[in-house]
Amino acid sequence: MRKVILFALATQVWGQDALSLRDAVRLALRENKGIAAATSAVQAGFERVAQARSGSLPKVNYSQSFTRSDNPVFVFSSLLTQHQFGAANFAIGPLNRPDFLNNFQSQLTVDQVIYDAGQTRLATRSAEMERKASSEELRAVEMQIVSTVAQAYYGALLAVENLKAAEQAVRSAEADLKRAEAIREAGMSTDVDVLSVRVHLAKVGEQRIQRAADLEVAKAALNDAVGIPLDTGHVLTTGLRPLNLAEMALEDLEKEATTSRPETREMRVAMDVAGTQADAARAAMRPQVSVHAGLESDAQRLVTRGGINWLASVNLRWNLFNGYSDRSRIAEAGHLVERAKAEESRTESAVRMQVRRAWAGLRSAQQRIEVAKASVAEAEESLRITQNRYEAGFANVTDLLRNETAVLESQTRYLAAVHDQRVAATALEFAAGRLTAASEVLE
Secondary structure (H helix, E strand, C coil), X not given: CHHHHHHHHHHHHHCCCEECHHHHHHHHHHHCHHXXXXXXXXXXXXXXXXXXXXXXXXXXXEEEEEEEECCHHHHHHHHHHCCCCCHHHHCHHHHHCCCCEEEEEEEEEEEEEEECCCHHHHHHHHHHHHHHHHHHHHXXXXXXXXXHHHHHHHHHHHHHHHHHHHHHHHHHHHHHHHHHHHHHHCCXXXXXXXXXXXXXXXXXXXXXXXXXXXXXHHHHHHHHHHCCCCCCCCEECCCCCCCCCCCCCHHHHHHHHHHHCHHXXXXXXXXXXXXXXXXXXXXXXXXXXXXXXXXXXXECCCCCCEEEEEXXXXXXXXXXXXXXXXXXXXXXXXXXXXXXXXXXXXXXXHHHHHHHHHHHHHHHHHHHHHHHHHHHHHHHHHHHHHHHHHHHCCXXXXXXXXXXXXXXXXHXXXXXXXXXXXXXXXXXXXXXXXCCCCCHHHC
């Protein structure tokens, strides 16, 4: 049933032509097998907690057995537990060589720990921390999926816009060719100008072909990141526009990352688990008290000719010497604590570095957007002036083609800067540990 629902949701989203970035992220989170595996690990963690807590609950067992033997000891003791022993059973002959005897034995036992030096409590705490670690692993998988899909989506958007720019360059070159041919017909230029424009037209035509191929690959990469067939067709509705982001202090981002990233949280959990294991190793050397009770029924037939007896006992168990294994376990746990501390420090440093790299990339991309935006406007205005001058005979074809190339290059740089800003903003959200399917950077 679940598969049918997921297929219907996928058909509803992908059967349409439009696909936003958020739609792609949500679909990827539903379909990704890594999410299913991590979710199962979290559920297993809850079950391990329940198992650990069961150490404080009573253990009730029932057993049923059937035995037939002429062993003198077995016959003698079974007759006693069956309440069937009589004076005739003291005869030397039957006592030494008894007949076969059946014994149907039913046992009901109850065991309850009274005091275990906190081992159940420590085991429960350790299981709960391992469950928290599994939850952080699930969050890390979700963040990675969102980041991967966002980067693939932005890559496809960039490919779409680059193709549009190349198509515009082809249209502009075709207009230049008509302009050059008209000027040649008027006797104001030679065939050299026309040939130069045709060479330029062929060049931008090749770029259009290459960018069309890049778009096909980028869309296939997006489908792969989402987890759907590579040939699925769709129209991307989230535009490749600069994000209007509030100023973010690097120090605040680094502080948030060290407290919010799944990796740093897992390291702290690992350190707590190691400490708990050290406490459990010490608790194993303390005395333990438990109660045992049993009800037993023995009968020569399944329900007749039998008797019932019971017993109750209080047991004390104290590990006085265990071949130094407990002392080694305590030492091992201490080393694991030190290892967890070192890995926590190393992970924190790596997370801070990742934040700085993403923060610097975002600032750089934002500055490049402003420069590239002005460059596009200047290149387009320069091309307009040069085209007018060329028609009037005041500019040569070299100036015209140089300006055509400058427009395409400036547009390409602008699109690349916008793409890099959106990717860097997503990377910064990821590095800070706040990237989710609802993050504003996915608008």
